[in-house]
Amino acid sequence: MNEPLGPNKSAEFLEPPETSASLRPDPRGILKDGAPNEPALRALFRKSILSVRDFSREQIISLCRLAAYLESVEITAYHPLDGKLIITAFFEASTRTRISFESATLRLDGKIISIPEGGQTGVKKGEGLADIGEMFNAYGDLVIMRHTETDALERIQRGLRLPIINAGNGTGEHPTQALADWYALMKWCPGLALDEPIAEPLNIGLLGTPGSMRTVKSFLLMALAFKQHINSVTIVSEMADPLGKPVEEIVREEGIAVKITNDMGKHLSGLDVIYMNSIVCIGDQYTAMDASYKLDAASPLKEGAVILHPLARLEELDKSLDATPHNLYFAQAHGAVFVRQALLLSVLGRLYQLPGDIQLTH
Amino acid sequence: MNEPLGPNKSAEFLEPPETSASLRPDPRGILKDGAPNEPALRALFRKSILSVRDFSREQIISLCRLAAYLESVEITAYHPLDGKLIITAFFEASTRTRISFESATLRLDGKIISIPEGGQTGVKKGEGLADIGEMFNAYGDLVIMRHTETDALERIQRGLRLPIINAGNGTGEHPTQALADWYALMKWCPGLALDEPIAEPLNIGLLGTPGSMRTVKSFLLMALAFKQHINSVTIVSEMADPLGKPVEEIVREEGIAVKITNDMGKHLSGLDVIYMNSIVCIGDQYTAMDASYKLDAASPLKEGAVILHPLARLEELDKSLDATPHNLYFAQAHGAVFVRQALLLSVLGRLYQLPGDIQLTH
């Protein structure tokens, strides 16, 4: 349906108002020095994405670059996912992540079957995940799943022949959240997409426990793909061993310097990137951050430092920061739709449906 | 997608069966003396609609006239909302209103992200409405919101850059319900769309408390746009002050004669329009109507009088009335889809996508 849409075509919405534009780095910055690599993206065709480790560095950068195109060019009229049906099966509720995927899909003209409370389906009746996977084979082209249990993806894959994207599994991973995080960072610092180390490698602070919090773990694992640009990673946690054995080994192997502290204040002024969280996992329990982990416009942040936060926020991230250049969290939330679109187009093999304005390298 | 749809094209459904046709005034009656005014509708482009007061008289009439076209002409094949994504965020459950908006959207080929129980999303976790608004910016083109709290729309607008349509806010308003009400009345009495007063100005009876019931309040506020056609408004309520100060002042200023009574029986036979309700708000509580407020086919209604009811009904509106000419409530429910379509097309700037059969004035 490429008929002209008339003068009121939705393209207007692509230009954000002045006030927020200042907070949102221009996505085209990361297209100046390179285009998405087509073979890297095509290698994702029909591939399931369970972990950040399923992506190569080339794929991460190419997905972010394709996302930058999708954020800059109006492609709705090309209907690139026409005829594709995506099942969003959320066995752990998350309106935000679910509708981010659904918006990503619908704007490309894909269709959605939404199961917002998967836990209330057959599973409650005792049905196994493998059987649910078998059922899904007849119903759609791709499954996006969130589950409270870490091994749930492997279990459903016993019956499932469709590709599946992990939207959060227990204490496991949340790879598309990490894509959204690093896409925001790349827009802020386009040099991250290049091989040559940036002039001043980053000091990154991470609130939380990568060993048991999947968003933090996936962020850290994806950081390994950018290690030449990283000077240090500081984990802020009350726990003695917030990394956990398996993550620690991977990080050690890759040779990133990781410091652990429970005193955020002491390190704050040296950090270029601060990854905040509204909850932390202490032992087996999630608790809200206490006062010593709160940031506001008066906090002693380094000039030019940016804050990430996988929203929703509570009081740990004060609204006084929203109008400052430290706010990268709105860009992070906004960009999540576009990295997910880039991934869906790749896994579903619809890169050929994109308009000619989007240049891929071969 | 203007390809021919074959002989079984959905156009057949446009002709309702005999029995109900008699209950449904022909929408084309209000097109005989005028067409929708294009500049008035285009002035709604990207505008948020929080209150009936956001519409001019010209806009109300033009929306109803456009609705009359939409009810008469098959436009599905024109896909006028192609590529537009609408978020229905219902922080107070209402299947009826939600699916009315969703049907309106889908039939124009818009897409829907449906959040039927918004209260269970981030808000429960303490997330602010402004942050939810910020999130919505990335997800869609327009938000339709219902909320239990009257100030919720203003709060979400602090973060939201998309237009928003109020689908009911606490004790506030419900402007599209009022559009549906007056569209039904206009179909029944096309003279309401003209400037010259109708031959026998209307006596309107209103069950409920406009001060605290948003549907009744919005109906009354929209009545002000038709004041030259109104002889009197009688509010039937057990409360001493069912209007409340702010509404009373607006009504007084506009010079509509408002009577207040608790005895519906005494006034019934003089009323041309009776706006019924299944609940009334007494003090802070909603209670079902008691027996003295019930209507059935044996009630002493004026000849030619019509009944409105924002359904769902309980026992206050007996089914014996369904097959009588007093039944305007089915037409009112039916027409709600079309006034909502008229509004969506205007706010989303897609009037140009309509077929040539629909004539607008310039």
Place this chain on the structure above:
Amino acid sequence: MNEPLGPNKSAEFLEPPETSASLRPDPRGILKDGAPNEPALRALFRKSILSVRDFSREQIISLCRLAAYLESVEITAYHPLDGKLIITAFFEASTRTRISFESATLRLDGKIISIPEGGQTGVKKGEGLADIGEMFNAYGDLVIMRHTETDALERIQRGLRLPIINAGNGTGEHPTQALADWYALMKWCPGLALDEPIAEPLNIGLLGTPGSMRTVKSFLLMALAFKQHINSVTIVSEMADPLGKPVEEIVREEGIAVKITNDMGKHLSGLDVIYMNSIVCIGDQYTAMDASYKLDAASPLKEGAVILHPLARLEELDKSLDATPHNLYFAQAHGAVFVRQALLLSVLGRLYQLPGDIQLTH
């Protein structure tokens, strides 16, 4: 939208992997000896389907043959339900059946308004089903309803002018499940579609109580359309009268030999088709099957026998059977989408929208 979709077009998914292909009979087998009969299908235009008895034998076979085409040919690009809006109103929760219908619709480019928990809408407020039907008239083109009460369909039809498809009503019927069951059997034994009796007429075993379990009842009633191919039907139940009077009379009239037993083991080795269930209705209660009704790969099944199961399964159907040729239940679940598509295309009058590859007889 018939534009070329590029080399990654979804057609690839039509070829299932080796391992499962062996479990899934080729649907094209039932097209060798005949095509769907167009007049039979067109007679379903705008017809409501409440019972298996609403179909003629010719219609059942033609729906299955059309389903065989839909399972074999990629027709997504033809958008045959473009512009059609289907309401799935589930007053009794069933994710599986609901998303089977929704997937069937969306893949044909129809739109869905989904009411997954109809019991929480107006009905809770006391609203009658007839009024809900009246409301639906304005919202869509067809209603698919499931309800806990057997007479719910008749009640909603008092207000509804749209066609309605029964997706399970109390102890009534579930006609599209029976279509899925017999479509699977027809793929396994294409001779069932012909008039001449098959060489070795079938011995069918049925676990459950057709009198009070709607899936079993609908399966049995549809069996009557295939009686020339059936040698015997054995009902396995703990109840003295699992058929119930009305079903018994119909079955007796049609002259099918029905045996009743509570000992599955005694008959198992003689059965060609075993229709399993995870629950049985004993008196007024559903209970899980006990150990004597369990099947696994070691059960003494006849060579070539097949098992049906309207999933979800519990322990009565062991996973050791999944990889055996006895497994017809995966094909049964898979095919449900296509028989539902065949029915939707017929009831909504969109057979003309199908590609020329699909041959209908006149």
